[in-house]
Amino acid sequence: MAAWRVVAPGPVSGSPLAWGREAIPEPAPGELLVKVLACGVCRTDLHVSEGDLPVHRPRVTPGHEVVGEVAAVGDSAAGSFAVGDRVGIAWLRHTCGRCAACLRGAENLCRQSRYTGWDADGGYAEFATVPADYALRLPDGYTDNELAPLLCAGIIGYRALERAAVPDGGVLGIYGFGGSAHLTAQVALTRGIRVHVMTRGKQARELAEHLGAASVQGVRDAPPEPLDSAILFAPVGDLVPVAMEALADGGTLAVAGIHLTDIPPLDYQRHLFRERQICSVTANTRSDSVEFLRIAAEHRLSIDVHPYPLDRADRALRDLAGGKFSGAAVLEP
Numbered sequence: 001m002a003a004w005r006v007v008a009p010g011p012v013s014g015s016p017l018a019w020g021r022e023a024i025p026e027p028a029p030g031e032l033l034v035k036v037l038a039c040g041v042c043r044t045d046l047h048v049s050e051g052d053l054p055v056h057r058p059r060v061t062p063g064h065e066v067v068g069e070v071a072a073v074g075d076s077a078a079g080s081f082a083v084g085d086r087v088g089i090a091w092l093r094h095t096c097g098r099c100a101a102c103l104r105g106a107e108n109l110c111r112q113s114r115y116t117g118w119d120a121d122g123g124y125a126e127f128a129t130v131p132a133d134y135a136l137r138l139p140d141g142y143t144d145n146e147l148a149p150l151l152c153a154g155i156i157g158y159r160a161l162e163r164a165a166v167p168d169g170g171v172l173g174i175y176g177f178g179g180s181a182h183l184t185a186q187v188a189l190t191r192g193i194r195v196h197v198m199t200r201g202k203q204a205r206e207l208a209e210h211l212g213a214a215s216v217q218g219v220r221d222a223p224p225e226p227l228d229s230a231i232l233f234a235p236v237g238d239l240v241p242v243a244m245e246a247l248a249d250g251g252t253l254a255v256a257g258i259h260l261t262d263i264p265p266l267d268y269q270r271h272l273f274r275e276r277q278i279c280s281v282t283a284n285t286r287s288d289s290v291e292f293l294r295i296a297a298e299h300r301l302s303i304d305v306h307p308y309p310l311d312r313a314d315r316a317l318r319d320l321a322g323g324k325f326s327g328a329a330v331l332e333p
């Protein structure tokens, strides 16, 4: 099969990834072998390729928004999925099931968790494997390309929305408007939340307006009203004080990314007092995935997909880094 591997983590303006041929992986006991039909390009793939995240598996194949078809079922993985089923492979692929975090339903915080496209090979390839217990059933009514961005951008955005604790009918500010934000905004709108978008880039602003944002302005501009909650999708620590200052009393800022540049010093009175708070968002639980995919089945989300052939993943990552498109890039084998 053909597959990409991160051979020399570094700026995507160079060549951190190599494209080559290799054997189709064997599903281990409990795993499924999946023929990849579409794989989304997530900002985390950029962080893995550029070395912002430490190397967990040398020469890893990135990609954790995989929509595919079950091609083979490993020993003891039968029962849940059969050959030919459409299935999703997402970021979370292992937790211990025994630690305090796992036992209280916070498996996203399991210290033994493992991730697709970081600890194990992912979907920038023609085939990928996944533990059957972590494979996801997908909603009907979407194309393979539309489903792919739901599997990380959608799920993580959903968890960020939950962490941001927006009151019903409240006001949400979204900083940065890419693949995850454009899905999260739609979920918020289904809850009657007013959404203000702060982003750069003409295409992203047009997309935000088209989807129903109450206002759209530059990343450092103040929204037209105080925010009950905000989500920072842009991996830019400089925006933390900007967003904190835009919060209403008691408001919460959720930082959605796995990587963030340094946060400048905060001024207690200006940014935090009046019970404003900041929280991070760390991966997701399987129940987050199931809940978000249930919402996607109930409310037809509009997904802005930019397809690239699988063999142009390097270009897709460069375009993502350069903010060349709005919405989400998807690789097609």
Ligand SMILES: [Zn+2]
Pocket: 095, 096, 097, 098, 099, 100, 101, 102, 107, 110, 111, 112
């Ligand atoms: Zn655990």
Ligand SMILES: [Zn+2]
Pocket: 042, 043, 044, 045, 064, 091, 152, 153
């Ligand atoms: Zn992701």
